Amino acid sequence: MNKITPLHKRGDPWFDDGNIVLVPEDSSIAFKVHRDFLSRHSEIFKSMFELPTPTSEVPLLDDCQVVPMYDLPFELSNLIKALYDGTGPLEDFLYTAGILRLSTKYFITRLRIQAIQHLVQTTSHIHMSILYMSSTSLGRTNVQVIIPSVLYFLTLYHLSDLLSGNHVKLQVDHPSCPSADLSPQDLQAYTIMYQERIQIILRFIRHTCGERTAVHGCQSSVTCTKAFTRVSSRLSRTWRVRTGPLSYMVQVSDEVAEHDGICGPCKRPFRQDVTTLREDIWRRLPSVVGMSSWEELTKNDMPKP
Template sequence: MFELPSPSHLDIETVDDCQVVRMYDLPVELSNLIKALYDGASFHNRSVADFYYVAGILRLSTKYFITHLRKQAIRHLSQTWPHSLRGHDHMVENAVKAPPVDGLSYPYVHPLHVLNLARETNVRIIVPSALYFLSLYPLSDLLQGDHPKLQIEHPSRPSLPDRCDAGLRPSYMRWRSPNVSCQNEDNICNKAFTRLANRLARSWVPRTGPIHWMVQAMDELSNDPNVCGPCRRAFRQDVTALREKVWSELPGVVGLTDWKNLEAADMDI
């Protein structure tokens, strides 16, 4: 390398006698990165434009090894695509309450874009959550690729995963037996469980996901006067444990290590 000749003055591109260094990044992303280096990054989740901003910061901070900006971007993304059950509940609550922005529902970006960004930047902590919410979309819709969130111009390219939520639907409640301390006779609690399962199955909202559906089931049962106290408490304990179990196993379902190791690798916790 030291034997290579230096470029002649005629070969050097200059502007106002200053040497030009050509960058091949997207101008808007490079501009945002430079501003973030000097003024700090400001991450929000008010519209899909905010996702584009954090995506650009994450992409270039990864490329140029700017560790502090990369960690900030990952932490921000993990608030929307969480790594904890509490974070999941908060995200779904926002999705239910937040009004559409520019015709797009919260969180305004399609999970496919999130997954592609994670792949580009080698971020794994947001992958299980993004895949979980992606599983709520019918495969036929993904194949058509005509969802409004997929029509927005973005460097990410969608892939085609399959659904994986069916096993968490009302079946775990429909066949539930009364608690050993049940205070009702004539199988009243068991019949109440069956009625509740059928009613919730008819009102199933795929957009909120099966883990949130379990919360709805607990809330519905708590208001059912036909179910005795011991059965109601046992049901809440069992469903709470099931939610925690499903969430803790989610990374393994998609072929990743556990949440603790993902946090240590991507967020330095």
């Protein structure tokens, strides 16, 4: 005789014409869905639903087979709804992190790629920090393409603050909020990227600005050279440890463009050189922590169909 499970709270989604019920572990919430639909999107789901179970031991709920799930109800609900209706509020970082985790776990390539595509465009420093915590501590998502930029932004925070996990964004009461634990490998990568970030700033101040000479066609080579020297001197006194070099370079370029002591012929190549330098720094960022190129990382994490 089949085992009738106690009535659970109907979760979202719950389809009256569904033919299988998913029940997260240690949860009173159940999701009634369509076996074939989920199987079509995930080989893992298909295999789970096909596992042989003695007929007499199959638990039933609402006349449907019950399948235990080892996921957070909140994240499982979001995953199922994303399969049926498309992804939800990707701008909600923790929502996206949950989708990434479960789409990776259940080999749902479409949702995984959508989540990764959104995350690589994330520019919020603290979101990048949470993303690193999530991907290393809880995620088990094996997403490599986000790591170089995440590490870059992570180094804008003091290590002691990261280890304590006391930032307000890390204390949000949310099912998908990650742990603040960092592994020895994480700490090593953080340190290497931190040192490189500082060196980038110093090289920019001392060489790109401080050793700048007048270009051909300069209207006053002595005046422009002295002006760049003064700019470098001021920057060397005012930069901060938490300065992000990529945005910092744009700010300096804009300041030089407005500088009365530098002529137009010298301003234009300086802006172009800064643009080229920023592009080169970004291109080389993965190699700082021993990773493949952006192109290779993108190819591996977001393969084209």
